Amino acid sequence: MKSSRLISILLLLQTRGRLTAAQLAEELEVSVRTVYRDVEALSAAGVPLYGDAGHAGGYRLLDGYRTRLTGLTTEEAEALFLAGVPGPAAELGLGSVLAAAQLKVRAALPHELREHADRVSGRFHLDAPGWYADADETPYLPAVADAVWNSRVLHFLYRRWREPTDVERRLEPYGLVLKAGRWYVVAGPGPRTFRVDQILELSTSGEEFTRPEGFDLAAYWTAYQRDFHERLHRAEAVVRIAPGTRLSGPAGHAVTVNGRTEKDGWTCATVPVESVDQAHDDFLRLGTAIEVLEPPELRARIAATIVELARRYA
Structure with a gap:
């Protein structure tokens, strides 16, 4: 110790x-x-x-004094090479820099730690994006990263989901976040969050800005995600779930925390839902393993769909 x-x-x-x-x-x-x-x-x-x-x-x-990395433990050396994330580094234009840095660190490691690091690199590979999502095109990512690093104002044309869809923005970029293979830029005033792949045009004027003192990117992102999920799941539904059936996400968590098992083995729980439309599609995928009790409009909507399916396949 x-x-x-x-x-x-x-x-x-x-x-x-x-x-x-x-x-x-x-x-x-x-x-x-x-x-x-x-x-x-x-x-x-x-x-x-x-x-x-x-x-x-x-x-x-003393000025100029540097220590070799002989104090690394085996676990620390393994974690260092496991966290390389070459894909995102390459997207930021830092692929060769990362490779050079890992080479230098590897050369500084004692022989036994170098062997452990090589084993990790050969046996584990991190690939963050999901299977069924197309890779986002982010041609402006290096320029955004440069503006973040040098505290320079960005002017860009941005496509959003609501009307008017294409809007111009002047923003002060505080940081970049990679979430599930997708890049986001956190920028002021606000701050606010924007998807980098939705930037249609971008320019920099050379104007500099002062980053807010004490701004914590990690803390902001944690709060942003929490608020996002709270906004996303504002409605509720009461459901009965067959034994062995699992719900995913916030609904699954609600079943685990608040669900009560009935005499027939089914579990009854109040779960958060995004909307009637979204819940209709999600719950229908479970077929006969789920029964919606409330709200009435969701139960009626699913019942109508089932009647239509029965008529179609009769």
Whole structure:
């Protein structure tokens, strides 16, 4: 545990520069006294580490000092090469950069860790998009990524699902998100979320913007997804499900949490649905393994479809 913490201190100082004992303690979730002892241990081991006193002081490494990656554990080395994601890197124009970086990291690894990393690369491959979705054409992705990186304003023509479908937008791109093989750009003012494959035309004027202080892309995306699902499933349906039948997504979760098993073995539950139309199509796929009890309009809609199917196949 201590050796891992010493390596963490070394890498934190190497990547961030000067850090106070309090900052190191907060990062490592230990006491300041523990940090003092660890710094002494590093100095005794010959690491060129020194501290500055005063309000603006802290610990730092001697300029130019770099450590080799000998502190990686077997699991960390495996995870590093498992998370390569070559497809998205290539889409961003970083395929060759990723390959070069992995080559350098591999060369810096001890022999036994290098073998583990090679085994992972040869036995696992990440392919995020689903099977039955056509690949999105994103010709403007590299330009959007460049604008994100350099904090430059984007002007683009965007196609949305409602009228008017094609609209012009001036946006300040804060970050890019890859979700299920599809790229999204999160941009201000707002912020708002846009699909990169729906950008029809794009231009940059060279105008720069200031990224909002404290904006957390990961936190925004988590909240965005939660709000999206809440907006998507605003209606409810009461259903009975045959034994062994499973619903997917939020409906399946609702059955697991709130479903009650009846004497005949069927499960009754209130589940979230997007709309009557969507629920009609989803529930019909289950055939006789499900019965809709409420709302009345959904039950009547499914009953009418069943009557029509019976007439057609009679």
